[in-house]
Amino acid sequence: MNPLKAHLNTRSHLTCEEEAILVRLAARRERVASKTELVAEGSSPFRSCLLIEGMAVRQHYLADGKRMISAVHVAGDFVDLHGFLMDTMDHSVVAATSCEVAWVMHSDLRTVTETQPRLTRLLWRTVVEDAAIIRANITAMGRLKPAARLAHFACELYLRLERVAKVSDHSFRIPFTQYDLADILGMSVVHLNRSLQALRATDTVSWEADLVTIKDWQRLTELGQFDAGYLNLGASKD
Amino acid sequence: MNPLKAHLNTRSHLTCEEEAILVRLAARRERVASKTELVAEGSSPFRSCLLIEGMAVRQHYLADGKRMISAVHVAGDFVDLHGFLMDTMDHSVVAATSCEVAWVMHSDLRTVTETQPRLTRLLWRTVVEDAAIIRANITAMGRLKPAARLAHFACELYLRLERVAKVSDHSFRIPFTQYDLADILGMSVVHLNRSLQALRATDTVSWEADLVTIKDWQRLTELGQFDAGYLNLGASKD
């Protein structure tokens, strides 16, 4: 339960009652292997997946077999509140590492919306945050050069993982192969590889295998034109 | 009020009480000229903007002066529920045409969340929908060729405008200059122009000035690899 609490607590402090409700919601746990499909495309689920531990991606295959990853999720993310409100999923969610997940029944979420307005707003906000993240990625994809996009991606993940205590000593793990990264950033593997080398050459970050270490945050954010504002880590309205 | 009702009614039928509440929420009307900034970047608004009539874009300027448009909004869209839940805006919203807008006080929205769980879910859902749209655009940007992206964009806007009765006889108006379109799709104006010509050459759509007419929906959707699923026009859960 901790990561979601950590996630929500960044903004408003949860009351004891709210914490208790979250714990109860997330009681139904499961550990799944990497590459497990957590939410299938086209499905109409009756429960939503909350990531407790590990990372997952939202992905979509095009008719011509190309894959695009539209979002990356970390511990504490309520991966498919989408499914709670929409009837069918237009994409699938797949575990990128071994993950611990909690399955939250939609009927329980519904009860929350009927009885816990403040908690409802907090959950609603996580969707707004997700949207802000995707929007920032749109901007990055449309207007940044590949190496800058990689820098932006590293900055974003750094802060998101920090919030749930998954970084230590400026280092964190990105469990993606270069094929995954290419599908996240919308480019070819070959070019991704070269862009990654270009990024390494700036000496702002060390990125070997899945271990990423920030060496110069200041310059890295400039490179990626990264402005943390959209992650809204500050105080909340509620 | 009509467009939002039309928008929300596509999924669940609103009760009379809920309709009445929406009408009251949106009582504070204003007409603004094209290019008016409806929501400023960095602001922390106390009210949210509901588009009654016209179109608007979410945009963001990068440090180097480049602009990216991350979303397009049409009549009936609750343009910045974002601001209701987050503390500051990371981008601005600008009218793309002359618009009629309604200003909804956050305090009133808050009351809705405390007393109208079903309406709350419907509003929440509009945010989820927005996210789905942006995600589809990420996929399009990352993996589709420019002409296909234009086709995708036309398909999406067609269905969204149809929902609020803004299309007639397979035609609708896209009030964007080619500079705007370039910033929406993340490419240069010159190339956008050429891609548009390529799209016209397919004879699936007529696109002259701001008037777009679908000539062959079937082929246009194939071209843009457009699958309407993500717009979730079907029945709702609630």
Add this chain to the structure above:
DNA sequence: CGCTTTATTGACCCGAATCAAGTAGAGTGG
């Protein structure tokens, strides 16, 4: 009727996809 904004075209060149090959490490089985 000038002036600005928008659309279009050509020339040039760099960036990025594709194709193809080679290397390295991890796991498997004889």
Add this chain to the structure above:
DNA sequence: CCACTCTACTTGATTCGGGTCAATAAAGCG
């Protein structure tokens, strides 16, 4: 323990898409 295979990463060569620069129409508009 070594050959075999698979996957991930890297590199080079080639081609083509798409950006930039520059110029010209065309169309509003004051």
